Amino acid sequence: MLPLLRSLLRAHGGRVLYSAARHSSATYLQSFILHNTEVVTDHLTPEIRLLLLTPRCKYWHLRPEHWPYGDPYWAIYWPGGQALGRYFLDNPDVVRCRRIMDLGSGCGAVSIAAKMGGASYVVANDIDPVAAAAFALNCQLNGMDDLPFDPENIIGDDAGLWDVIALGDMFYDEQLADSLHRWLRRCMEQHGTTVLIGDPGRGHFLGHPIQKQLQKVAEYSLPESTKQENYGLTTSAVWRYQPGCS
Amino acid sequence: MNPFCEIAVEEAVRLKEKKIVSEIIAVSCGPQQCQETIRTALAMGADRGIHVDVSAKDAETLGPFQVSKVLAALAKKENVNLVLLGKQAIDDDCNQTGQMTAALLDWPQATFASEVKVEGEKLIVIREVDGGLETISVKLPAVVTADLRLNEPRYATLPNIMKAKKKKVDQVKPSDLGVDITSRVHILSVEDPPQRQAGVKVETVEDLVSKLKESGRI
Numbered sequence: 044m045l046p047l048l049r050s051l052l053r054a055h056g057g058r059v060l061y062s063a064a065r066h067s068s069a070t071y072l073q074s075f076i077l078h079n080t081e082v083v084t085d086h087l088t089p090e091i092r093l094l095l096l097t098p099r100c101k102y103w104h105l106r107p108e109h110w111p112y113g114d115p116y117w118a119i120y121w122p123g124g125q126a127l128g129r130y131f132l133d134n135p136d137v138v139r140c141r142r143i144m145d146l147g148s149g150c151g152a153v154s155i156a157a158k159m160g161g162a163s164y165v166v167a168n169d170i171d172p173v174a175a176a177a178f179a180l181n182c183q184l185n186g187m188d189d190l191p192f193d194p195e196n197i198i199g200d201d202a203g204l205w206d207v208i209a210l211g212d213m214f215y216d217e218q219l220a221d222s223l224h225r226w227l228r229r230c231m232e233q234h235g236t237t238v239l240i241g242d243p244g245r246g247h248f249l250g251h252p253i254q255k256q257l258q259k260v261a262e263y264s265l266p267e268s269t270k271q272e273n274y275g276l277t278t279s280a281v282w283r284y285q286p287g288c289s
Numbered sequence: 290m291n292p293f294c295e296i297a298v299e300e301a302v303r304l305k306e307k308k309i310v311s312e313i314i315a316v317s318c319g320p321q322q323c324q325e326t327i328r329t330a331l332a333m334g335a336d337r338g339i340h341v342d343v344s345a346k347d348a349e350t351l352g353p354f355q356v357s358k359v360l361a362a363l364a365k366k367e368n369v370n371l372v373l374l375g376k377q378a379i380d381d382d383c384n385q386t387g388q389m390t391a392a393l394l395d396w397p398q399a400t401f402a403s404e405v406k407v408e409g410e411k412l413i414v415i416r417e418v419d420g421g422l423e424t425i426s427v428k429l430p431a432v433v434t435a436d437l438r439l440n441e442p443r444y445a446t447l448p449n450i451m452k453a454k455k456k457k458v459d460q461v462k463p464s465d466l467g468v469d470i471t472s473r474v475h476i477l478s479v480e481d482p483p484q485r486q487a488g489v490k491v492e493t494v495e496d497l498v499s500k501l502k503e504s505g506r507i
């Protein structure tokens with residue numbers, strides 16, 4: 044839990060700070076999550092139980108400005124993450140005995156799926172301190188000891204340690220997509236890292252130059268509840284990054 | 290957002306969910322507040338937005354002709370196959386923008402739609418007309434305007450509003466599109482409707498009936 048606390052003490056967008064000491068202690072965060080989410084299995088990986096925001100939770104219906112933290116990306120199992128999770132569970136060879144980095148882990152389902160698929164080492168990485176608390180709770184909920192969590196921004200770092208970098212729905216933001224693209228290319232070139240991307244076909248992703256170097260390896264229809272959280276989207280896919288194959 | 294525009298956005302999202310449409314661009318012309326309207330459309334499922342920036346002062350004289358010139362220019366620039374709009378704005382009740390956009394593009398139009406189906410390169414549209422329902426077929430690309438009963442728009446929920454914040458909204462000026470927004474209409478006068486008196490709130494049907502009796506209406 045130490046890295047979590049350290050990252051909590053850093054200034055975080057101002058919003059968490061107004062009562063930082065109390066409202067961002069790990070215990071407080073966990074109790075906030077337990078009170079404002081519920082256990083959900085109606086997603087593409089029903090074998091994984093997750094604490095998520097649903098229409099039965101009060102914040103679902105409130106205006107976003109009432110939410111006391113940064114955007115609750117961890118309270119949603121994104122279509123991209125769902126496709127990756129399903130892909131790992133159905134194709135355990137992809138992760139078995141391998142070292143997996145789940146970048147932008149959110150609720151942590153992709154990490155949990157990789158572990159269930161037999162990965163030898165999994166690290167969930169997210170710069171949102173609340174995601175760390177949500178991840179710990181979701182590990183426990185699935186009968187797993189807490190998996191390692193890294194709260195630092197590792198985009199740009201040396202990735203020699205990883206066999207696979209998994210990215211669930213990380214191409215939602217243009218700037219982030221650009222910096223990821225440069226870094227992922229380097230990881231592949233220097234270490235031959237396998238890069239797997241889950242994405243439902245968002246605009247930033249389909250329009251991004253990285254598209255030319257991707258190969259679709261699986262596609263899934265989204266469950267009804269996921270469609271309700273993602274108006275306009277009905278499917279999600281897993282893509283393997285292969286620079287040079289353009 | 291204007292209620293009929295909301296219905297048009299909803300229809301576009303439904304077409305996207307049926308995989309008939311691949312991308313939805315939400316467009317609004319006007320001052321800075323338009324961005325909020327665009328965000329609402331993005332939270333309903335549109336993919337990206339274009340805000341055609343018109344100063345608050347110029348927006349006062351922005352009429353259907355100017356807006357349709359902007360929309361026609363954007364439709365060409367973005368190479369779209371379908372322009373969906375509300376049948377009319379509820380502030381000026383003009384009911385002209387869709388029709389003029391179609392004319393400027395020289396595309397077929399289907400106005401007052403209460404049902405839209407895509408069949409290959411054609412649209413089958415049911416229109417609400419005075420005598421009942423009329424079914425027409427138009428070739429794509431086309432302009433469609435939405436009537437009240439086309440659909441019931443969905444509500445933007447927290448997850449969708451949150452995701453909408455990250456969607457792209459480009460800003461352009463009418464002049465970037467080669468559009469002159471000078472108005473050619475002179476409004477001679479505008480009169481407010483007579484002031485309505487405050488009503489009373491009733492709790493039950495019985496209350497309502499007794500109130501109506503009291504006031505001698507029934």
Ligand SMILES: Cc1cc2nc3c(=O)[nH]c(=O)nc-3n(C[C@H](O)[C@H](O)[C@H](O)COP(=O)(O)OP(=O)(O)OC[C@H]3O[C@@H](n4cnc5c(N)ncnc54)[C@H](O)[C@@H]3O)c2cc1C
Binds near residue numbers: 437489
């Ligand atoms: C922009 C727009 C344009 C439209 N144009 C047309 C059109 O051209 N043609 C057409 O046929 N239809 C049109 N409609 C639809 C039409 O207005 C509605 O279908 C119709 O008004 C519905 O009537 P209603 O009596 O059911 O409800 P409403 O008209 O919504 O009446 C509800 C009324 O009851 C009052 N009320 C509610 N609760 C209480 C209470 N407890 N105590 C006291 N008062 C209460 C409300 O204040 C309100 O005034 C349009 C709708 C919109 C939004």
Ligand SMILES: C[S@@+](CC[C@H](N)C(=O)[O-])C[C@H]1O[C@@H](n2cnc3c(N)ncnc32)[C@H](O)[C@@H]1O
Binds near residue numbers: 151
């Ligand atoms: C769209 S969510 C996806 C969550 C999860 N992968 C899934 O698919 O359900 C994106 C997540 O990335 C995190 N994030 C954003 N920038 C990041 C960065 N530079 N490094 C690590 N995580 C980041 C956010 O906090 C958020 O939890």
